[in-house]
Amino acid sequence: MDAIVLWLTSLFPQMAVPTARLIVHIVYAAILSFVAPVVLVVAFTYMERKVIARIQDRVGPNRAGPLGMLQGFADAIKMLTKEDITPAGADRIVYNLAPGLAVIGVVLVFAVLPVAPGVIGTDLSIGILYVVAVGGIGTMAVLMAGWSSNNKYALLSAFRVVAQLVAYEIPMVIAIIIVVLTAGSMRMGDIIAAQNVPFLFTLPVAFFIFFVANIAEIGRSPFDLLEAESEIIAGFHVEYSGMKFAFFFIGEYMHLFVSAGIATTLFLGGWRGPGASEASILGALLGFVYFLAKTVLLIFAMMWVRGTFPRFRIDHLLDFGWKFLVPVGLLTLVAVALVLKLPFLSSPVLQWVGLLVANVAVIVVALAAVSLAARRTRSVALRSVAGAER
Amino acid sequence: MPIDYLPILVFFVVAGLFGVIALTVPALLGPHRPSSTKLETYESGKIPYGDAWRKVPVHYFKVSMLFILFDLEVIFFYPWAVLFRRLKLFGLIEMGVFILILLVGYIYVWKKGALEWE
Numbered sequence: 001m002d003a004i005v006l007w008l009t010s011l012f013p014q015m016a017v018p019t020a021r022l023i024v025h026i027v028y029a030a031i032l033s034f035v036a037p038v039v040l041v042v043a044f045t046y047m048e049r050k051v052i053a054r055i056q057d058r059v060g061p062n063r064a065g066p067l068g069m070l071q072g073f074a075d076a077i078k079m080l081t082k083e084d085i086t087p088a089g090a091d092r093i094v095y096n097l098a099p100g101l102a103v104i105g106v107v108l109v110f111a112v113l114p115v116a117p118g119v120i121g122t123d124l125s126i127g128i129l130y131v132v133a134v135g136g137i138g139t140m141a142v143l144m145a146g147w148s149s150n151n152k153y154a155l156l157s158a159f160r161v162v163a164q165l166v167a168y169e170i171p172m173v174i175a176i177i178i179v180v181l182t183a184g185s186m187r188m189g190d191i192i193a194a195q196n197v198p199f200l201f202t203l204p205v206a207f208f209i210f211f212v213a214n215i216a217e218i219g220r221s222p223f224d225l226l227e228a229e230s231e232i233i234a235g236f237h238v239e240y241s242g243m244k245f246a247f248f249f250i251g252e253y254m255h256l257f258v259s260a261g262i263a264t265t266l267f268l269g270g271w272r273g274p275g276a277s278e279a280s281i282l283g284a285l286l287g288f289v290y291f292l293a294k295t296v297l298l299i300f301a302m303m304w305v306r307g308t309f310p311r312f313r314i315d316h317l318l319d320f321g322w323k324f325l326v327p328v329g330l331l332t333l334v335a336v337a338l339v340l341k342l343p344f345l346s347s348p349v350l351q352w353v354g355l356l357v358a359n360v361a362v363i364v365v366a367l368a369a370v371s372l373a374a375r376r377t378r379s380v381a382l383r384s385v386a387g388a389e390r
Numbered sequence: 391m392p393i394d395y396l397p398i399l400v401f402f403v404v405a406g407l408f409g410v411i412a413l414t415v416p417a418l419l420g421p422h423r424p425s426s427t428k429l430e431t432y433e434s435g436k437i438p439y440g441d442a443w444r445k446v447p448v449h450y451f452k453v454s455m456l457f458i459l460f461d462l463e464v465i466f467f468y469p470w471a472v473l474f475r476r477l478k479l480f481g482l483i484e485m486g487v488f489i490l491i492l493l494v495g496y497i498y499v500w501k502k503g504a505l506e507w508e
Contacts, residue, residue, distance in 0.1 A: 025397045080420075088426075100406070104405045121398070323505060326496070
């Protein structure tokens with residue numbers, strides 16, 4: 001970013017540095033909010049349809065263009081030329097505002113996402129807190145859409161969304177705090193700099209909680225209760241058509257990318273990798289490639305989860321969030337804080353080993369608690385069955 | 391520094407512009423032939439029975455109340471986590487006490503059955 005500003009000012013000597021910086025920011029924002037939606041949605045819908053098709057033993061899209069690669073563009077053109085319907089009973093203003101907010105909420109997160117060395121909208125000192133705060137806009141958009149449609153299914157879906165997003169926000173925040181605790185800063189740049197060993201390897205439990213909570217926050221299968229087709233038709237966007245429907249779609253896929261990008265930054269070391277540096281253009285490009293590769297890997301994992309897990313029931317979903325992820329998260333937080341304070345673990349290597357051991361211990365304890373609880377429920381159920389037979 | 395937040399304003403304006411353009415242009419591109427059946431609320435082909443804006447028993451009410459409580463408490467972790475290395479042993483003990491109080495409330499909520507689905 002700074003290099004481009006320098007280059008601009010050398011190109012136009014009469015231009016002041018703040019003006020150049022503003023222009024760079026506007027161009028960057030324009031790329032991310034005009035080009036990124038199209039590219040990301042087309043690329044990831046194609047990838048998703050191919051991956052899911054493989055898992056389900058199908059071929060997937062293969063008609064439009066070579067290997068069906070133009071399918072996404074065909075869909076986009078179809079969406080663009082569809083009739084725009086506002087149902088008669090809907091609350092017009094809120095109904096039309098919701099799809100826009102769904103996209104804006106995600107684009108705003110891009111502002112603090114470090115996609116390559118030195119390339120970031122703004123490296124806020126409260127970067128990760130900002131991500132969580134802006135994430136709330138997406139929830140608002142879904143609630144607005146569900147409420148304003150004046151459709152019972154949409155309303156039901158909106159209620160579910162709020163319960164689900166709210167239940168999974170807390171474990172996600174706890175996982176983020178574990179990272180902040182270990183890195184000692186909320187700034188994205190500092191978090192990346194702290195990962196000489198990616199936090200995936202030192203804080204696997206935090207990564208697991210973040211990953212699961214993230215899938216729930218995007219509302220993807222197996223947490224796709226908000227659009228459970230077999231129960232509530234399409235959910236909150238049942239009344240939307242054409243481009244407004246497409247906007248929710250765009251919002252979902254951009255959210256997928258952004259949250260995988262945040263997970264990459266927090267746990268996989270972001271753009272770090274051999275040869276990636278801020279010093280040269282080649283290094284920056286290499287960093288961007290590393291970032292993209294890690295993010296796509298995470299997105300692939302999410303698609304894999306979607307292809308192989310059945311949908312949760314709403315009470316199981318809330319139980320899993322409140323009764324499993326939250327206590328495990330708190331336990332990990334305490335364990336990590338203890339390890340960071342142990343005096344004999346002062347060298348970094350020892351500290352990494354200590355963190356890993358603490359995380360494994362948390363996993364063992366959590367699994368033991370779950371199996372104990374399961375055994376108790378089973379024995380209660382068996383006893384009641386036996387009683388009924390007698 | 392407040393200047394750090396300027397790019398966010400830029401992002402907001404540009405993304406809003408994208409929203410406005412991308413939502414109005416297709417609306418003008420597409421056909422526009424409304425009919426009373428088309429504008430009706432879609433509820434799987436059944437004729438909609440009344441409004442959706444009525445009183446409904448909200449199962450999720452307790453969950454949202456709990457969320458507000460827990461989210462507020464979790465917010466206190468942020469500054470602590472950032473300053474953890476500087477706070478020495480005091481920070482650890484202080485947060486231990488805080489988590490203990492949080493835990494008491496959590497166990498109470500669980501035992502009271504507020505996390506159960508009815």
